[in-house]
Amino acid sequence: MSTPPAQPAAPGHPAPARTVSATSGPRPLVPYLATTGRILRQLRNDRRTVAMILVVPALLMTLLYFIYQDVPVAPHQPVSLFDRVGMSMLGILPFIVMFLITAIAMQRERTSGTLERLLTTPLSKLDLLGGYGTAFSLAAAAQAAVACLVSFGLLDLDAAGSPLWVVIIAIVDAVLGVALGLLCSAFARTEFQAVQFMPVVVAPQIFLCGLLVPREQLPDWLQVISNVMPLSYAVDALHEVSVSAEPTGLMWRDLGIVAGFAAVALCLGAATLRRRTV
Template sequence: MSTPLRPYLSTTERILRQLGHDHRTVAMIVVVPALLMTLLFFIYQDAPHPPHGPTLFDKVGISMLGILPFIVMFLITAIAMQRERTSGTLERLLSTPLSKLDLLAGYGTAFSLAAAAQAGVACLVSFGLLGLDAAGNPGWVVLIAIVDAVCGVALGLLASAFARTEFQAVQFMPVVVAPQIFLCGLLVPRDQLPGWLEPVSNVMPLSYAVDALQEVSRYPEATGQMWRDLAVVAGFAVVALCLGAATLRRRTA
């Protein structure tokens, strides 16, 4: 194993080990999105829809497969990193050869693996048990959901750098996440937003994740637009991770 990778790999292994012992967090990551998709199915079960058109569950559900992992991973990651800081673990780690980027990359990798499990389970339940229908391959939905969850991880790490307590980390959720849910196209198509809100929507990663999922819902093959949207979400994740490394503080005060 090459020496430069040891701190990063050790951090990844440590976080995965911690996650493995925290059964409640594992349940929240893996089970909650699938349960919420099940609830959504029953909400829309008897809703009227065109005879030959998609059901409301199909329309909303495919977008939620990107939104739910983003929300859950943002919240869990922000709190977990803040806990490292308040417990003094972060200060001890950064006094070793471990760099800030190694630390955040290790966190990002560990939680991204958890996000992959989350997205896989949520999509399996939605397509396999709840009958969610899309024109494209469900595998593309899983991929988009994973990338979007990784973006949630990166933004959660970035938000934690500005919080002093776990409660403050949670408070970033309505600031960072809620506007994205309102403007991503779930409630109103983005091209129908008021003129001054559309540019705001254009700088939010969740907008591109939902756009990519809508491409999968409409077209049987992966489109160029889907790949562009997915690349934008991944770009947001990389930038957020780098900004998180640049702004990470050892102490809470």
């Protein structure tokens, strides 16, 4: 049934109030969801990136399995080398992959002018960061699930705790990689320069996280440096899962520290989201 047009108000009488449609109000989630959908569509259309996210970590874990397959277990070691190193790599690989992808993707947004145009729209920095974080977190969740499925289901990786906790820690590590990649992209002018941050930001954390040498066996000054690197706490959290059947207080503490580092890096990354032209 059609609504008759409003009649003009008579002289000396106030005009009738207009009826505001319920759908014309502000919709704060629309920009955030639009940004998330745009990033996910870009990832879906980039098959090489999808393969890097989903396939490469599983292949590297398979390679690691064959490397340690015939290595005998030392009498003083409670677990095999593959179980010890593989558990740590389930947290390290998502961190590395998501750092690279995010740094390159955000730098591409900057150099192509997409970020410049987005910042001239009503889209807020929170919507932009939230969209990136959500999209890449979903990708990280899929990556962690595939890597853990291959490791625990096909490669017989053994842990005292539930593989679900390994997946959760791996996702948090991947979000940390997203946050640091977003932050580092602000200091690069090209995609090649963004990749160059990997040996500066990522490699020292791999060397000092306890993967190569237990952190308590490092020289004192290296232990101090290791204590301020978030990947050290991610590896410690995974170690707690590997030796304890139930979540421990140390695991929760280490996981919280990693999440805190990611939040700080995202806040610093937000400060870099500014227009370069006036």
